[in-house]
Amino acid sequence: MAILVTGGAGYIGSVTTELLRARGEVCVVLDNLSRGQRAAVDPEVPFYQGNVGDRELVKRVCNEHSIDACVHFAAFAYVGESVARPELYYENNVEQGIRLLGALTSSGVKRMVFSSTCATYGEPVRIPIDESHPQSPANPYGWSKLFIERIMADYDRAFELKFVALRYFNAAGAIPERGEHHDPETHLIPLVLKAAQGSIPHVTVFGDDYETPDGTCVRDYIHVADLAEAHALALDYLRAGGSSSAINLGNGHGYSVLEVIEAARKVTRQEIKIKVEGRRAGDPSHLIADANRARQVLSWQPQRPDLASIIGSAWEWHKEHPQGYAAS
Ligand SMILES: NC(=O)c1ccc[n+]([C@@H]2O[C@H](COP(=O)([O-])OP(=O)(O)OC[C@H]3O[C@@H](n4cnc5c(N)ncnc54)[C@H](O)[C@@H]3O)[C@@H](O)[C@H]2O)c1
Numbered sequence: 001m002a003i004l005v006t007g008g009a010g011y012i013g014s015v016t017t018e019l020l021r022a023r024g025e026v027c028v029v030l031d032n033l034s035r036g037q038r039a040a041v042d043p044e045v046p047f048y049q050g051n052v053g054d055r056e057l058v059k060r061v062c063n064e065h066s067i068d069a070c071v072h073f074a075a076f077a078y079v080g081e082s083v084a085r086p087e088l089y090y091e092n093n094v095e096q097g098i099r100l101l102g103a104l105t106s107s108g109v110k111r112m113v114f115s116s117t118c119a120t121y122g123e124p125v126r127i128p129i130d131e132s133h134p135q136s137p138a139n140p141y142g143w144s145k146l147f148i149e150r151i152m153a154d155y156d157r158a159f160e161l162k163f164v165a166l167r168y169f170n171a172a173g174a175i176p177e178r179g180e181h182h183d184p185e186t187h188l189i190p191l192v193l194k195a196a197q198g199s200i201p202h203v204t205v206f207g208d209d210y211e212t213p214d215g216t217c218v219r220d221y222i223h224v225a226d227l228a229e230a231h232a233l234a235l236d237y238l239r240a241g242g243s244s245s246a247i248n249l250g251n252g253h254g255y256s257v258l259e260v261i262e263a264a265r266k267v268t269r270q271e272i273k274i275k276v277e278g279r280r281a282g283d284p285s286h287l288i289a290d291a292n293r294a295r296q297v298l299s300w301q302p303q304r305p306d307l308a309s310i311i312g313s314a315w316e317w318h319k320e321h322p323q324g325y326a327a328s
Contacts, residue, residue, distance in 0.1 A: 002026040002065040003235070004109070006052045006100065007073030008045070009036030012115065012171055014178045016071060016228040017045060023232055028065045030058070031074060037181055037325035053096030058103035069111035069238065070104055071231055072097070075144070078186060079119065079282065082141035093144035098151060105159045111238040112152065112163040113231050116246065118220075120146040120167060123284050130290035131167070131246050138282045149246065156244045164234040164242075169220040169250035169289045171227050173310040179317030180224075181324030189221070189311060192261055193318045196270035203272060205257050207279035218254035218286045223304035223313065233298040247297060250289025251305040260307065267311045 003020060007013040008029030013036070017027045021042070028046045041047050046065065050057045052074045061067065075093045076082070082089040104112065119142035120135045137143045148165075155161040172189040174180060180190050194200045208215040230249050255263070258274075265272050294300040304310060 001068035002028050004028050004030060004061060004065070004067045004070040005073065006030045006070065007036065007075065007115075009033055009038060009040050010073055011180045011182065012224055012227060013071075013073035014040035015175055015224045016073070016231050017041065018175065018178055019225065019228040020232055021045070026065075028061060028067065030061060035076070035182070039325040040178060040181070051096060053099040055099050055103040058100060059107050062104065062107035062109055067107070067109050069113070069235055070100075070109055071113045071235070072100065073115045075115065077141065079139050079141050080186070080280070082139050082144070083282070086140035089140045089144045093141075094147050097148045101151065101155055101161070105155060105161055110159070110161055111235070112161060113234045113238070114148060114152065114163055114165045116145045116149055116165040116167045117142065118167055118169045118248070118250070118287050118289065120149065124286060127286050128252055128288045128290035129248065131248055131293055138284075153244065162238050162242065163244045164238060165246040166230060166234060167246060167248045168227060169222055169248070169287060171224050172221045173223040173225065173304065173313040174317035175225050175313070176316070179321060179324070180314065181321075188219075188257060188260055189264070189314055190318070192264045192272060193268065193311075193315055195272045196264060196268040196315075197318065197322060199322065201273065202275045203261060205274050205276045206283060208276050209279070210285040212256055212285055214256050214258045216257035217283055218256045218288065220250035220252065220254055220288045221260075221307060221310055222250050223302065223310045226302040226304055229303075230294060230298060230300050233300055237298055242297070245293075245297060247294050248289040248291045249294055250291050251302055252289055252291055253305070254286055254288040255307050260311070263307045264311050264315075267308060267315055
């Protein structure tokens with residue numbers, strides 16, 4: 001039996017594919033390369049370039065490879081873009097996601113691990129955020145993920161699709177073979193490292209007047225390898241007959257933007273200039289996970305929770321790949 005990894009040429013999907021293969025799983029990647037990198041997928045892994053919404057292609061892949069589960073990373077994931085171009089997010093993440101679910105269920109694939117997000121919670125009404133926190137997304141990206149969660153719950157009732165919706169907080173870090181390459185890059189840690197390398201002049205800090213200890217936004221960073229491990233555990237859980245569930249993935253500890261930059265200065269021993277600008281619309285002041293359910297239900301134990309090792313692993317990858325995968 002094999003696992004269909006959608007979006008396996010992207011950042012988290014490529015790291016998870018490597019980890020699953022190291023555990024002896026057979027993986028098949030489906031990615032349209034709209035935002036991913038072919039070089040991020042090992043040449044030995046069967047790779048299909050196409051849309052997750054292409055029902056015939058998905059059915060053929062399921063049939064040819066005896067797929068028994070899908071790990072669904074493929075999506076667009078820029079909050080700002082989703083506000084300016086909501087149709088892109090509803091067409092790509094929701095419409096294509098529904099077609100993927102239809103092709104999987106009609107092919108007899110009844111297990112799904114889904115990349116959801118803390119953006120489904122919206123502005124927090126309490127911190128830390130557990131899974132029972134109200135879900136009221138502040139942007140179309142968050143809504144697009146919440147709609148798929150909702151649809152999967154109905155498909156569970158009607159078609160016995162069992163799923164784990166993993167609600168990630170901020171993924172960061174790298175493994176030696178795979179790292180973060182988004183174009184354009186909007187995530188803080190890779191931008192900070194680009195500034196340390198001198199490939200951008202400074203890091204922009206959006207708002208220093210939040211109600212946080214130093215006035216900058218606080219986020220919960222999680223190492224991408226710990227995130228990948230949680231997907232493997234979620235598959236084990238579903239194969240053991242686990243019921244559908246939504247599970248937060250974070251470390252339960254928040255770091256401010258300025259703390260991240262200071263930690264990166266120590267790790268890289270480079271100067272990192274900052275420029276403070278106004279707040280971005282829709283940025284909550286704090287996003288910190290209560291990840292107890294992941295520990296209890298999946299027996300998940302993050303191995304690299306400290307910020308220095310998260311940034312250190314990303315720095316090693318960035319030094320080896322200053323252009324990301326572009327030069328691979
Ligand atoms: N990076 C984070 O911190 C974070 C946080 C929360 C949730 N997520 C979610 O995790 C998932 C992976 O995030 P990432 O940072 O690795 O993103 P990414 O952009 O690096 O990877 C997404 C991949 O999906 C592919 N893709 C997009 N739409 C597709 C389609 N219709 N058909 C086929 N392939 C398609 C892209 O080409 C890309 O390779 C996304 O669903 C994202 O919403 C990420």
